[in-house]
Amino acid sequence: xxxxxxxxxxxxxxxxxxxxxxxxxxxxxxxxxxxxxxxxxxxxxxxxxxxxxxxxxxxxxxxxxxxxxxxxxxxxxxxxxxxxxxxxxxxxxxxxxxxxxxxxxxxxxxxxxxxxxxxxxxxxxxxxxxxxxxxxxxxxxxxxxxxxxxxxxxxxxxxxxxxxxxxxxxxxxxxxxxxxxxxxxxxxxxxxxxxxxxxxxxxxxxxxxxxx
Amino acid sequence: xxxxxxxxxxxxxxxxxxxxxxxxxxxxxxxxxxxxxxxxxxxxxxxxxxxxxxxxxxxxxxxxxxxxxxxxxxxxxxxxxxxxxxxxxxxxxxxxxxxxxxxxxxxxxxxxxxxxxxxxxxxxxxxxxxxxxxxxxxxxxxxxxxxxxxxxxxxxxxxxxxxxxxxxxxxxxxxxxxxxxxxxxxxxxxxxxxxxxxxxxxxxxxxxxxxx
Amino acid sequence: xxxxxxxxxxxxxxxxxxxxxxxxxxxxxxxxxxxxxxxxxxxxxxxxxxxxxxxxxxxxxxxxxxxxxxxxxxxxxxxxxxxxxxxxxxxxxxxxxxxxxxxxxxxxxxxxxxxxxxxxxxxxxxxxxxxxxxxxxxxxxxxxxxxxxxxxxxxxxxxxxxxxxxxxxxxxxxxxxxxxxxxxxxxxxxxxxxxxxxxxxxxxxxxxxxxx
Amino acid sequence: xxxxxxxxxxxxxxxxxxxxxxxxxxxxxxxxxxxxxxxxxxxxxxxxxxxxxxxxxxxxxxxxxxxxxxxxxxxxxxxxxxxxxxxxxxxxxxxxxxxxxxxxxxxxxxxxxxxxxxxxxxxxxxxxxxxxxxxxxxxxxxxxxxxxxxxxxxxxxxxxxxxxxxxxxxxxxxxxxxxxxxxxxxxxxxxxxxxxxxxxxxxxxxxxxxxx
DNA sequence: CATGAATGAGTGTTCATTCAT
DNA sequence: AATGAATGAACACTCATTCAT
Numbered sequence: 001x002x003x004x005x006x007x008x009x010x011x012x013x014x015x016x017x018x019x020x021x022x023x024x025x026x027x028x029x030x031x032x033x034x035x036x037x038x039x040x041x042x043x044x045x046x047x048x049x050x051x052x053x054x055x056x057x058x059x060x061x062x063x064x065x066x067x068x069x070x071x072x073x074x075x076x077x078x079x080x081x082x083x084x085x086x087x088x089x090x091x092x093x094x095x096x097x098x099x100x101x102x103x104x105x106x107x108x109x110x111x112x113x114x115x116x117x118x119x120x121x122x123x124x125x126x127x128x129x130x131x132x133x134x135x136x137x138x139x140x141x142x143x144x145x146x147x148x149x150x151x152x153x154x155x156x157x158x159x160x161x162x163x164x165x166x167x168x169x170x171x172x173x174x175x176x177x178x179x180x181x182x183x184x185x186x187x188x189x190x191x192x193x194x195x196x197x198x199x200x201x202x203x204x205x206x207x208x209x210x211x212x
Numbered sequence: 213x214x215x216x217x218x219x220x221x222x223x224x225x226x227x228x229x230x231x232x233x234x235x236x237x238x239x240x241x242x243x244x245x246x247x248x249x250x251x252x253x254x255x256x257x258x259x260x261x262x263x264x265x266x267x268x269x270x271x272x273x274x275x276x277x278x279x280x281x282x283x284x285x286x287x288x289x290x291x292x293x294x295x296x297x298x299x300x301x302x303x304x305x306x307x308x309x310x311x312x313x314x315x316x317x318x319x320x321x322x323x324x325x326x327x328x329x330x331x332x333x334x335x336x337x338x339x340x341x342x343x344x345x346x347x348x349x350x351x352x353x354x355x356x357x358x359x360x361x362x363x364x365x366x367x368x369x370x371x372x373x374x375x376x377x378x379x380x381x382x383x384x385x386x387x388x389x390x391x392x393x394x395x396x397x398x399x400x401x402x403x404x405x406x407x408x409x410x411x412x413x414x415x416x417x418x419x420x421x422x423x424x
Numbered sequence: 425x426x427x428x429x430x431x432x433x434x435x436x437x438x439x440x441x442x443x444x445x446x447x448x449x450x451x452x453x454x455x456x457x458x459x460x461x462x463x464x465x466x467x468x469x470x471x472x473x474x475x476x477x478x479x480x481x482x483x484x485x486x487x488x489x490x491x492x493x494x495x496x497x498x499x500x501x502x503x504x505x506x507x508x509x510x511x512x513x514x515x516x517x518x519x520x521x522x523x524x525x526x527x528x529x530x531x532x533x534x535x536x537x538x539x540x541x542x543x544x545x546x547x548x549x550x551x552x553x554x555x556x557x558x559x560x561x562x563x564x565x566x567x568x569x570x571x572x573x574x575x576x577x578x579x580x581x582x583x584x585x586x587x588x589x590x591x592x593x594x595x596x597x598x599x600x601x602x603x604x605x606x607x608x609x610x611x612x613x614x615x616x617x618x619x620x621x622x623x624x625x626x627x628x629x630x631x632x633x634x635x636x
Numbered sequence: 637x638x639x640x641x642x643x644x645x646x647x648x649x650x651x652x653x654x655x656x657x658x659x660x661x662x663x664x665x666x667x668x669x670x671x672x673x674x675x676x677x678x679x680x681x682x683x684x685x686x687x688x689x690x691x692x693x694x695x696x697x698x699x700x701x702x703x704x705x706x707x708x709x710x711x712x713x714x715x716x717x718x719x720x721x722x723x724x725x726x727x728x729x730x731x732x733x734x735x736x737x738x739x740x741x742x743x744x745x746x747x748x749x750x751x752x753x754x755x756x757x758x759x760x761x762x763x764x765x766x767x768x769x770x771x772x773x774x775x776x777x778x779x780x781x782x783x784x785x786x787x788x789x790x791x792x793x794x795x796x797x798x799x800x801x802x803x804x805x806x807x808x809x810x811x812x813x814x815x816x817x818x819x820x821x822x823x824x825x826x827x828x829x830x831x832x833x834x835x836x837x838x839x840x841x842x843x844x845x846x847x848x
Numbered sequence: 849c850a851t852g853a854a855t856g857a858g859t860g861t862t863c864a865t866t867c868a869t
Numbered sequence: 870a871a872t873g874a875a876t877g878a879a880c881a882c883t884c885a886t887t888c889a890t
Contacts, residue, residue: 029332033245037885047851049887058885116391117329120241123395130396155415161400161408164388165381172380175387179328183335184342188373196373203367204416224874249860259876261862270860436853453756457669461881471855473883482881540815541753544665547819554820579839585824585832592808593801599811600800603752607759608766612797620797627791628840673864683872685866694864 016054016064019044021107024065028110028178032062032118062118063125069111070133073103078136081143088148089202095140096170096194104190109174116175138163145205154205162205169197228266231256232277233319240322240390244274244330274330275337281323282345285315290348293355300360301414307352308382308406316402321386328387350375357417366417374417381409440478443468444489445531452534452602456486456542486542487549493535494557497527502560505567512572513626519564520594520618528614533598540599562587569629578629586629593621652690652700655680657743660701664746664814668698668754698754699761705747706769709739714772717779724784725838731776732806732830740826745810752811774799781841790841798841805833 022044026035037058041048055061080098084091103109119126141163148154173193181187234256238247249270253260267273292310296303315321331338353375360366385405393399446468450459461482465472479485504522508515527533543550565587572578597617605611658680662671673694677684691697716734720727739745755762777799784790809829817823 031243031245033243034333049851119391121246126392127396130392158408161405165409168384169377169380179331180338180342184339193373196370197377200416204412261876455667455669457667458757473855543815545670550816551820554816582832585829589805589833593804596804603755604762604766608763617797620794621801624840628836685872
């Protein structure tokens with residue numbers, strides 16, 4: 001029932017998150033090797049030494065950034081599917097809408113670009129990310145596609161391949177934003193972009209045409 | 213009439229390309245900051261000092277890698293579109309098939325991942341890449357979509373957005389290969405992947421259904 | 425009321441001077457290009473990295489060495505002349521005696537040799553040194569000569585030229601000490617050397633003879 | 637009696653001298669460590685490799701520059717003194733005039749500054765230079781002073797000290813020219829400078845006044 | 849807890865030297 | 870003899886990491 005938390009206390013507990021937030025921004029912007037801990041510390045408003053009170057090394061900080069960036073992703077609704085009433089197309093729209101709310105529209109959106117850039121340098125972390133995030137995310141899409149195909153709503157496609165084809169534009173949205181989109185080119189309105197993608201995808205998957 | 217070229221001479225002319233090929237591999241794998249010039253030199257089979265006979269600095273090498281990696285891309289056929297006899301759907305398939313032949317299936321396929329990773333560190337280069345490669349590539353897709361829409365073959369969609377939605381899975385194919393695909397996860401058969409994508413996209417774009 | 429200063433603190437403030445003292449010795453001995461920062465650091469009893477906490481680059485260190493070496497020189501008494509009671513000859517002896525006390529007999533005596541050696545590599549610094557040190561030093565001699573000539577004590581000579589002729593042996597004393605004098609040849613007793621020079625110079629300047 | 641020499645031949649034999657002339661300029665300007673052999677070669681109009689056909693190493697080139705710079709100095713007239721008819725003062729003027737003709741007014745004038753700058757880095761060479769050039773040069777002055785003193789023309793002074801006092805302005809003339817004089821400050825007219833110096837010195841040495 | 853001065857291993861870059869042509 | 874491509878040791882500079890305060 002201790003509702004009041006002392007500012008100091010709050011600060012102390014918030015520190016790791018603040019540091020990781022600062023680190024995420026810089027890792028995304030400059031890559032792992034290109035990011036200096038001085039800059040991370042400066043952005044978080046602490047001294048360089050303070051970083052080492054919370055993280056054993058630069059690498060540990062990096063892993064924490066990725067892994068903490070994953071937790072909220074994992075919390076997301078696998079539950080969404082089970083209880084879902086509606087067509088597979090509607091479910092697909094709901095899933096991606098959910099993704100947008102919980103990831104695409106938050107600082108976590110930088111994680112995919114970061115993981116792509118650094119997978120070569122952190123293979124174990126990449127495996128962890130794959131097994132923890134990608135496998136589960138793909139599973140959500142898989143079940144959605146399978147439901148649609150089983151119901152005759154979707155055409156019969158190679159599901160494993162289609163999963164990636166369908167999620168690719170979603171990923172590119174955030175990859176672009178944190179790479180070339182930051183310095184040049186039009187950045188799309190995300191809602192229009194996702195809308196267009198879903199329209200095309202749903203239409204593309206639709207079995208309707210073939211009934212003609 | 214000087215048909216004979218000395219080995220030294222031959223070597224000297226081939227050197228920059230050899231060095232850039234080695235550098236591309238390592239930059240893609242480890243990023244700019246994570247790549248050591250010792251390793252680049254070793255992979256090219258020369259000493260570190262030799263790099264400096266051909267490139268003023270690590271940054272100059274990086275820029276050369278990107279810019280030389282672009283030349284072959286630019287040489288590709290915008291001409292493909294003009295003379296093309298066939299439906300817009302067939303043209304789309306032809307374009308992406310061409311891309312696969314000339315880029316996706318060559319070492320140049322590493323360039324997009326590299327540019328995405330380093331755009332933040334080399335903004336001017338990113339602008340150059342955008343203006344030189346991306347703008348032209350998007351133009352090819354744009355003309356294809358416009359032709360299909362004008363012919364009533366494709367549905368009316370927001371073309372600027374659709375361009376990116378449609379090219380995203382193509383890019384993700386090579387991005388994946390040079391990132392997480394290298395250490396984990398199933399790597400798709402590229403032909404099946406592109407096939408699936410094109411089927412979905414063409415079907416998604418198709419106006420046929422709406423004629424019912 | 426903070427009378428206590430922490431050792432770290434004390435050290436931090438003393439560091440630049442320690443580093444510059446070590447650097448002066450080595451720059452004088454080996455020249456700018458021939459001096460390794462490792463050696464400077466070692467002589468100052470710190471690590472190489474520490475140098476960069478206080479100086480941005482080797483060049484910045486060099487400039488600081490010269491410029492800080494100038495400050496004590498500038499503090500010296502132009503005031504000596506104004507209040508001086510006595511003959512111009514006595515004033516000349518006093519000035520050079522002062523120079524010996526404040527420069528010739530301190531580590532600053534290495535600066536002239538250093539500046540001579542490196543003027544070609546640091547032209548702007550040479551200009552700064554000239555304008556700040558040499559011009560002022562020459563002015564002291566000039567006023568002394570002019571006073572002596574005006575009083576009929578000194579012969580009429582080309583003052584601008586005589587300034588340098590008279591100061592040359594003084595400079596050579598320290599130049600010699602930090603160059604060939606260090607490895608070969610007799611090093612004069614400085615007092616006898618300056619005495620002899622002043623006797624000759626004063627006698628040479630004296631108008632007495634011509635009164636005959 | 638082969639008076640005609642082929643240009644090629646002439647070139648070949650002149651090469652070392654050309655290289656040393658180029659090297660002298662650069663060594664004087666930038667110091668030993670600061671001089672790049674590329675630049676020496678470029679200034680001499682040959683390739684870098686060619687240097688190694690004539691000199692074993694950079695150090696060998698440096699030593700040759702100094703030692704060859706000495707030969708003409710040694711050729712100068714010790715003989716001048718023996719046969720000299722005239723006062724010691726006239727002899728002093730003649731000696732320094734000779735020095736001006738043979739050294740001060742030639743590229744060899746850069747040698748003293750170079751030797752001063754690099755004595756610390758080449759102690760053996762400094763010893764050689766000292767024993768070969770300085771000792772002999774001082775001997776010429778010594779004999780002149782002794783002759784003057786013996787004849788009652790010069791005052792009794794500490795000869796060993798006076799030697800250096802008297803030669804210092806002569807050296808400073810060329811040291812200045814190749815150091816700060818190159819980038820700032822008035823460069824004196826050498827004749828006026830030497831004239832002024834000799835007038836002062838001769839007057840300073842003169843015993844006349846004391847006879848009064 | 850927090851700091852920031854200090855460290856030293858690591859890397860980009862230079863340049864004297866070599867050698868195949 | 871002359872070249873200049875290639876080398877690799879050496880050095881300036883950076884930055885992750887430590888630790889006394």
